[in-house]
Amino acid sequence: xxxxxxxxxxxxxxxAAFYFSRTRSLNLARGLGGIKNLHSLxxxxxxxxxxxCALPCILLLCVWTIFDDAIIRSMVVQYLPAEQQNLPxxxxxxxxxxxxxxxxxxxLSNAGQFQDIADRINSLRSISNxxxxxxxxxxxxxxxxxxxxxxxxxxxxxNGVERVFMxxxxxxxxxxxxxxVGIVFSVLxxxxxxxxxxxxxxxxxxxxxxxxxxIREDQVGSSGAFGAVPLFTGTLLISTIAMIxxxxxxxxxxxxxSEYASSRVRLVVKPxxxxxxxxxxxxxxxxxxxxxxxxxKSGLHGLGFDLAFLGVSFGPLEVSGESALxxxxxxxxxxxxFVSSLSDDVINAVPxxxxxxxxxxxxxxxxxxxNVIFPAALPGIVGAILLAVSRAIGETMIVVMxxxxxxxxxxxxxxxxxxxxxxxxxxxxxxxxxxxxxTLAAFALGLVLFIITLGLNFxxxxxxxxxxxxxx
Amino acid sequence: xxxxxxxxxxxxxxxENKPVTADTIAEQNADAYETVGNAFCDQAKxxxxxxxxxxxxxxxxxxxNLDIGTNEVVAMIGPSGCGKSTFLRCLNRxxxxxxxxxxxxxxxxxxxxINDKKMDVVPLRARVGMxxxxxxxxxxxxxDNVAYGPRIxxxxxxRSDLDEIVENSLQKAGLWAEVKDRLHQPGTGLSGGQQxxxxxxxxxxxxxxxILMDEPCSALDxxxxxxxxxxxxxxxxxxxIAIVTHSMQQAARVSHRTAYFHLGKLxxxxxxxxxxxxxxxxxxxxxxTGRFG
Ligand SMILES: Nc1ncnc2c1ncn2[C@@H]1O[C@H](COP(=O)(O)OP(=O)(O)OP(=O)(O)O)[C@@H](O)[C@H]1O
Ligand SMILES: [Mg+2]
Numbered sequence: 001x002x003x004x005x006x007x008x009x010x011x012x013x014x015x016a017a018f019y020f021s022r023t024r025s026l027n028l029a030r031g032l033g034g035i036k037n038l039h040s041l042x043x044x045x046x047x048x049x050x051x052x053c054a055l056p057c058i059l060l061l062c063v064w065t066i067f068d069d070a071i072i073r074s075m076v077v078q079y080l081p082a083e084q085q086n087l088p089x090x091x092x093x094x095x096x097x098x099x100x101x102x103x104x105x106x107x108l109s110n111a112g113q114f115q116d117i118a119d120r121i122n123s124l125r126s127i128s129n130x131x132x133x134x135x136x137x138x139x140x141x142x143x144x145x146x147x148x149x150x151x152x153x154x155x156x157x158x159n160g161v162e163r164v165f166m167x168x169x170x171x172x173x174x175x176x177x178x179x180x181v182g183i184v185f186s187v188l189x190x191x192x193x194x195x196x197x198x199x200x201x202x203x204x205x206x207x208x209x210x211x212x213x214x215i216r217e218d219q220v221g222s223s224g225a226f227g228a229v230p231l232f233t234g235t236l237l238i239s240t241i242a243m244i245x246x247x248x249x250x251x252x253x254x255x256x257x258s259e260y261a262s263s264r265v266r267l268v269v270k271p272x273x274x275x276x277x278x279x280x281x282x283x284x285x286x287x288x289x290x291x292x293x294x295x296x297k298s299g300l301h302g303l304g305f306d307l308a309f310l311g312v313s314f315g316p317l318e319v320s321g322e323s324a325l326x327x328x329x330x331x332x333x334x335x336x337x338f339v340s341s342l343s344d345d346v347i348n349a350v351p352x353x354x355x356x357x358x359x360x361x362x363x364x365x366x367x368x369x370x371n372v373i374f375p376a377a378l379p380g381i382v383g384a385i386l387l388a389v390s391r392a393i394g395e396t397m398i399v400v401m402x403x404x405x406x407x408x409x410x411x412x413x414x415x416x417x418x419x420x421x422x423x424x425x426x427x428x429x430x431x432x433x434x435x436x437x438x439t440l441a442a443f444a445l446g447l448v449l450f451i452i453t454l455g456l457n458f459x460x461x462x463x464x465x466x467x468x469x470x471x472x
Numbered sequence: 473x474x475x476x477x478x479x480x481x482x483x484x485x486x487x488e489n490k491p492v493t494a495d496t497i498a499e500q501n502a503d504a505y506e507t508v509g510n511a512f513c514d515q516a517k518x519x520x521x522x523x524x525x526x527x528x529x530x531x532x533x534x535x536x537n538l539d540i541g542t543n544e545v546v547a548m549i550g551p552s553g554c555g556k557s558t559f560l561r562c563l564n565r566x567x568x569x570x571x572x573x574x575x576x577x578x579x580x581x582x583x584x585x586i587n588d589k590k591m592d593v594v595p596l597r598a599r600v601g602m603x604x605x606x607x608x609x610x611x612x613x614x615x616d617n618v619a620y621g622p623r624i625x626x627x628x629x630x631r632s633d634l635d636e637i638v639e640n641s642l643q644k645a646g647l648w649a650e651v652k653d654r655l656h657q658p659g660t661g662l663s664g665g666q667q668x669x670x671x672x673x674x675x676x677x678x679x680x681x682x683i684l685m686d687e688p689c690s691a692l693d694x695x696x697x698x699x700x701x702x703x704x705x706x707x708x709x710x711x712x713i714a715i716v717t718h719s720m721q722q723a724a725r726v727s728h729r730t731a732y733f734h735l736g737k738l739x740x741x742x743x744x745x746x747x748x749x750x751x752x753x754x755x756x757x758x759x760x761t762g763r764f765g
Contacts, residue, residue, distance in 0.1 A: 356604055357671070360564065360566060360601065360602035
């Protein structure tokens with residue numbers, strides 16, 4: 001039987017186990033004079049039996065389907081002619097998979113001479129499938145019956161079920177943690193390899209970023225330069241512009257929505273803001289590149305200041321078509337809903353009694369806001385802003401599209417700069433061997449980025465937590 | 473667990489039964505009812521006439537008339553949900569902060585109509601202060617809590633004036649001795665009773681003429697309650713006080729007159745002693761003898 005029909009079989013078995021165990025417990029209860037004489041409610045006995053049936057059987061099915069191909073393959077190797085058995089691992093694997101394709105009825109790579117082996121694979125497969133079907137069938141019946149027999153008035157089914165749920169919740173939560181740990185370690189090890197090629201101080205303090213390695217040895221600048229400072233300043237510049245846009249606007253929005261807006265306005269504006277948060281960043285990216293950047297260029301280009309009486313005169317302004325300003329502005333707009341909805345939550349969490357207290361003393365709305373609500377909400381707002389900063393630092397798409405990749409050490413918002421995340425993507429796009437300094441540099445950048453955002457988040461969450469405790 | 477649910481439902485039924493009889497009595501004099509007793513006085517600090525309050529379509533206060541005399545303590549009692557807080561909040565326009573609330577009627581603070589929409593609520597609330605059910609000190613220092621009102625109303629030109637106001641208010645609230653060494657620590661760090669006295673000090677600091685208190689002791693233990701009651705007694709020499717309470721002993725101890733509310737109607741107003749010994753209205757009697765509420 002196919003895996004899916006086996007799965008259906010398991011489900012049927014589980015449902016039967018549930019039904020029969022529940023019925024049995026109900027019958028037991030009737031004999032004892034009521035459900036209250038059972039340790040647990042009948043439904044728990046049912047779930048308990050269902051779980052006892054489902055978990056082992058699904059485990060069996062999974063393990064079997066994962067490993068049976070590998071086992072069959074190792075059994076088949078010995079039937080290969082001697083010369084093929086001595087092939088290098090990779091070529092052997094290639095050959096085996098073409099034989100497997102043949103067994104599936106697809107002859108792509110002239111493996112016709114191995115038809116007998118393919119047949120053998122097919123017969124092994126059908127044996128394996130038969131065995132699995134029989135085994136699973138027995139397992140379903142055995143576990144189901146076992147669960148059924150365990151239904152006794154004193155049996156603590158409820159506790160068992162609760163524990164299984166607890167464990168599955170635990171499993172889910174640790175999954176995320178393990179993933180994080182895995183990511184950290186992979187980034188860490190690759191970064192260490194990078195720092196073996198390029199010294200740490202050169203990476204952190206160097207001001208020259210040109211990761212292009214030469215193809216021929218004698219090319220100019222063959223070694224590449226990995227000074228990351230221009231990337232950090234670029235990131236800093238764009239994030240700063242973004243925060244200058246997002247923090248005041250977002251905060252004012254939050255204050256307006258939570259304190260001033262009537263419930264009808266709120267009902268309209270909040271979902272609209274959430275739409276803003278739902279726009280994919282790529283879309284913001286071409287908005288920045290195609291609309292804002294040209295606007296800034298045509299608006300500011302050629303402007304000059306001539307303060308003759310001070311003896312100062314600025315330029316006609318040089319505005320790059322890919323300015324940090326455009327990306328920063330658009331990124332700021334993107335972050336507004338982030339800041340506003342977090343701050344809105346925080347402001348709403350300030351107890352109504354504080355507002356009443358302030359109004360009761362004769363404060364106006366703005367005085368109440370300024371003197372009572374804002375200070376009370378400040379730690380939470382700072383937390384919200386820090387989370388937004390880490391969002392801005394990690395943002396890639398807008399910058400890729402609107403600013404480009406020129407690593408320039410400048411704080412002039414009208415010039416083109418680049419950021420850490422953009423460099424990481426450009427370093428990894430395309431075909432490169434995976435152990436050159438160029439690709440490894442992406443991991444080092446990732447590590448730095450990770451440390452920065454982790455630090456910010458940690459800081460932000462601690463502030464938010466401290467603030468929560470105040471009113472509990 | 474099952475048995476628990478059973479008793480709860482049974483309790484609900486019993487609790488519902490009693491007001492049903494009370495409702496029927498109230499419905500007998502449904503629309504045009506008369507407040508019995510003595511709702512008016514000669515030297516009225518505040519007088520309210522024909523007050524009706526609505527939350528959306530739902531009416532919470534029906535045609536209430538009441539005077540509060542100068543330097544008098546008026547207690548408002550009645551079963552939960554009968555509109556005591558709603559009425560009290562009308563007296564300094566706190567209901568303005570609730571969108572759906574609509575207040576009709578005439579409210580006079582001395583000769584000024586305070587329910588006039590053109591009236592500025594800021595000075596009104598400085599004259600009619602409010603103390604809330606749960607102590608709600610601002611997350612600021614004790615000093616700044618008390619100084620808050622004087623600052624926003626510009627009552628002190630110099631720092632020394634402000635210091636004096638703060639000290640005086642804390643002294644009147646009976647808190648000075650306990651906090652004089654920690655004026656710059658957060659007000660939220662005080663005990664519940666101290667916080668409530670801090671809130672009273674905060675209200676006194678703007679030297680109001682009337683103080684409204686909405687169940688000021690319901691979150692406090694008996695000792696803290698006794699202190700606040702003592703305080704109300706002292707304050708009544710200089711201030712006019714309206715207090716909502718669920719404790720009949722408290723009403724009996726601190727107030728001069730008592731107003732009994734029932735389902736949004738003001739049933740009876742009389743000298744406190746009379747209300748608690750020989751009430752005029754059968755509903756009042758039923759309430760104070762504990763037959764419902
Ligand atoms: N914000 C509001 N929105 C809608 N209805 C309200 C609101 N506040 C109070 N009410 C209604 O008005 C009526 C009177 O409420 P109020 O709070 O004045 O009662 P109360 O006498 O103070 O009761 P308690 O003794 O429990 O404090 C109640 O029926 C209540 O449901
Ligand atoms: Mg109330």
